[in-house]
Amino acid sequence: TDSLVSSQPYNSNKALEYGHDNALTPPPGATAVPRSITLTASTATEDTGTTKTGSAVRPGTNPTVASLNRVRVDASDRPLTTNQGVRISDNQNSLKAGLRGPSLLEDFILREKITHFDHERIPERIVHARGSGAHGYFKAYDALGKYTSAAPFAEEGKITPVFVRFSTVAGERGSKDTARDVRGFAVKFYSDEGNWDLVGNNMPVFFIQDAMKFPDLVHAVKPEPHHGMPQAASAHDTFWDFVSLMPESTHMLMWLMSDRALPRSYRMMQGFGVHTFRLVNEQGQSIFCKFHWKPLQGTHALLWDEAVKISGADPDFHRRDLWEAIESGEFPEWELGLQLFTEEQAAGFSFDVLDATKLIPEELVPVLPVGLMVLNRNPDNFFAETEQVAFCTAHVIPGIDFSNDPLLAGRIHSYVDTQISRLGGANFHEIPINSPLASVQNNQRDGMHRQALNRGRVAYEPNSLAGGCPFQAGASQSAVSQAGNGGFMPFPDRVSEDKVRGKPEKFAEHYLQATLFFNSQTAVEKAHITDAFRFELSKVAVPAIRSRMLSSLVNVCPELAAEVAAGLGMDLPDAMPKAILEPQLPEVTVSAALSMMALPGECGVRTRQVAILIEEGIQYSSLLRLYDALTEAGAVVHFVGPRIGIFTCASGEKVEADRSLENSPAVLFDAAVLPDGNEAIRALATNKHTLGFIKDLYQHCKTILALGDGRELLDRAGVGPGVEENEGILMADNSSLAAIVPEFIHAVAAHRHPSRDPATKDPAS
Numbered sequence: 001t002d003s004l005v006s007s008q009p010y011n012s013n014k015a016l017e018y019g020h021d022n023a024l025t026p027p028p029g030a031t032a033v034p035r036s037i038t039l040t041a042s043t044a045t046e047d048t049g050t051t052k053t054g055s056a057v058r059p060g061t062n063p064t065v066a067s068l069n070r071v072r073v074d075a076s077d078r079p080l081t082t083n084q085g086v087r088i089s090d091n092q093n094s095l096k097a098g099l100r101g102p103s104l105l106e107d108f109i110l111r112e113k114i115t116h117f118d119h120e121r122i123p124e125r126i127v128h129a130r131g132s133g134a135h136g137y138f139k140a141y142d143a144l145g146k147y148t149s150a151a152p153f154a155e156e157g158k159i160t161p162v163f164v165r166f167s168t169v170a171g172e173r174g175s176k177d178t179a180r181d182v183r184g185f186a187v188k189f190y191s192d193e194g195n196w197d198l199v200g201n202n203m204p205v206f207f208i209q210d211a212m213k214f215p216d217l218v219h220a221v222k223p224e225p226h227h228g229m230p231q232a233a234s235a236h237d238t239f240w241d242f243v244s245l246m247p248e249s250t251h252m253l254m255w256l257m258s259d260r261a262l263p264r265s266y267r268m269m270q271g272f273g274v275h276t277f278r279l280v281n282e283q284g285q286s287i288f289c290k291f292h293w294k295p296l297q298g299t300h301a302l303l304w305d306e307a308v309k310i311s312g313a314d315p316d317f318h319r320r321d322l323w324e325a326i327e328s329g330e331f332p333e334w335e336l337g338l339q340l341f342t343e344e345q346a347a348g349f350s351f352d353v354l355d356a357t358k359l360i361p362e363e364l365v366p367v368l369p370v371g372l373m374v375l376n377r378n379p380d381n382f383f384a385e386t387e388q389v390a391f392c393t394a395h396v397i398p399g400i401d402f403s404n405d406p407l408l409a410g411r412i413h414s415y416v417d418t419q420i421s422r423l424g425g426a427n428f429h430e431i432p433i434n435s436p437l438a439s440v441q442n443n444q445r446d447g448m449h450r451q452a453l454n455r456g457r458v459a460y461e462p463n464s465l466a467g468g469c470p471f472q473a474g475a476s477q478s479a480v481s482q483a484g485n486g487g488f489m490p491f492p493d494r495v496s497e498d499k500v501r502g503k504p505e506k507f508a509e510h511y512l513q514a515t516l517f518f519n520s521q522t523a524v525e526k527a528h529i530t531d532a533f534r535f536e537l538s539k540v541a542v543p544a545i546r547s548r549m550l551s552s553l554v555n556v557c558p559e560l561a562a563e564v565a566a567g568l569g570m571d572l573p574d575a576m577p578k579a580i581l582e583p584q585l586p587e588v589t590v591s592a593a594l595s596m597m598a599l600p601g602e603c604g605v606r607t608r609q610v611a612i613l614i615e616e617g618i619q620y621s622s623l624l625r626l627y628d629a630l631t632e633a634g635a636v637v638h639f640v641g642p643r644i645g646i647f648t649c650a651s652g653e654k655v656e657a658d659r660s661l662e663n664s665p666a667v668l669f670d671a672a673v674l675p676d677g678n679e680a681i682r683a684l685a686t687n688k689h690t691l692g693f694i695k696d697l698y699q700h701c702k703t704i705l706a707l708g709d710g711r712e713l714l715d716r717a718g719v720g721p722g723v724e725e726n727e728g729i730l731m732a733d734n735s736s737l738a739a740i741v742p743e744f745i746h747a748v749a750a751h752r753h754p755s756r757d758p759a760t761k762d763p764a765s
């Protein structure tokens, strides 16, 4: 039949599923759909299925949708075939000589299936193996031609499609999302002048100053090679041995021990290009630049105890969060900002801008907002897109150039190189997720898995047989070339120095910015940093390593070092000798932007997960009111029962629990409501999970609203008499409910209530 011999190898229906190819922004109203993935209390009946998440929302699309069409597969109404397109009659039984006889070697169908399966895996990334990705777009606020000729900034309002991958660093591909770790923040811009990859992290500095040390760093943090432990954790001897011997890592260690290493969501972290880059304009003038991504969702973190428990309850916590937000139309957004500064300014700074262990305080060079990135489409296929995407710092476009940061130099080599073995050869740029939207024509040929059909007999330049094509584009900054049509020209940075192995003088100062970072934190953030050092070092078996690290911390802040030492039951050692005794004085000693509290976000309770506990006999009307108010505000409400399924309220209505206390512990929620209803509360109190659930919410400083009898659960959970005096613990009965709802929503939007944080009260907690 026609459908079996279709001339269209790709998914011809898929385009409809994704809307118009030229629809670059989400359809109107798409971002305003409440994320209800549960049955609404008002419509609950036994036979109603759950509403599909975000079913009302069509993911927004961009030109990458069309470019990927050629490889989209549509199996609907089509038969199973082999890879050669031969229809398969029986996918259950191998070919045998008789029903009980031997299987036959000629069974090419079985052999093809098993052989393909045998080769299904590719090597995981050396670092950043665990990650999640999404499509979206970048929109420039203004034309930036004054600073750069880079295509994404060419015009006000210009839209460039992007693919972004977030990741942890140390863990293997299947490791938990909530490890204490740096997070990767890699953005591929499919610009019309070629692909530009901005491969950054969620912290603005790095452990080391020179690429020469990267393999050592990674060998130290990865599972120890003799026994392969621990997975996705820096809390072990080899890591702390290495970093305590490398004082240049101290500043980054402060970030790693801070709450930045435990993001609540990939959507709630900043991104940084880390290195100093160069922008170059059409006239060939250059300015130094640092890239910043600021999440409009704000910066929020997990507590360590939460992170530990989530890693058991939902190891895919961040992957799920990103996927569900995008599916539901809650498209995460980041503002791109630039710190721009001249070489002359840089020369005057107390630190070296080529040193990736240093940041430039925003008080010294402000961040100029230049555009907005929106992630609005989940991948079709995890492997084909998120796993095969190849980010390379070498992928720059005219207008973007490198500085001489020696760490960046190593990266320019490493990323292309690693893809060659990871993705099986030099043609990884042809994998659909990696191929540019800009056209590609050159004389590179052949290699494993080549897809392009280069035509004709000419594969060299210069040539006359192909009319000299493809021809050199010339220099974009040259007066003779037409503006914008020239090729990539490196900035002609003058070099006249001896060839040496060494470091510039200012690289030797290792502590001032670690101190700046610590002094810029709020009390509770400081307490968490202290706790994190204590925890990590308590896992280090060799006392000399602990002691060496403490001696380094003395140089950052003697009080911090003393608290950590006390927590380890150790004496405080003398300060580690410094490499530079009289460093230049820092320009800035406190920088508000370094605290996570500086970016609370603009999203209120949108996408916040709120649990409403239910049982047989709960009081219905108050729940309904809360449910409606919360979903209206964009929160995701879950009814959590002692089991999943339908429960009957005191007044006869039915409510369905989509989660249970057993399958969804408190750490998976941002806030909870304890229901009203005498009998229900008595039953809930006897459930073995309820009181632990409430204790965790309380300990983790989350918002709790107790309705009527529900407050008895707080007493039973032993969260303390006078608990209602605490921030974020709210009580209401029927008459006061209307007044308390906005207060509750406000409290949930605050993320958590640090004044309740035990870390600030008891350092050894």
Ligand code: HDE
Residues within 6 Å of the ligand: 125, 126, 127, 128, 131, 165, 166, 167, 183, 184, 185, 186, 199, 200, 201, 206, 210, 211, 212, 214, 272, 273, 274, 275, 356, 389, 390, 391, 407, 408, 410, 411, 414, 415, 416, 418, 419
């Ligand atoms: Fe990477 N890094 N890195 N890195 N890195 C990789 O490339 C490397 C560094 C970062 O989602 C690898 O494709 C060297 C800094 C991210 O696919 C590898 C050095 C920063 C990702 C590699 C660094 C990063 C990687 C492994 C020091 C923040 C994941 C797989 C000279 C600015 C990208 C791969 C993704 C991945 C090398 C240091 C960020 C081995 C040699 C600094 C976000 O090539």
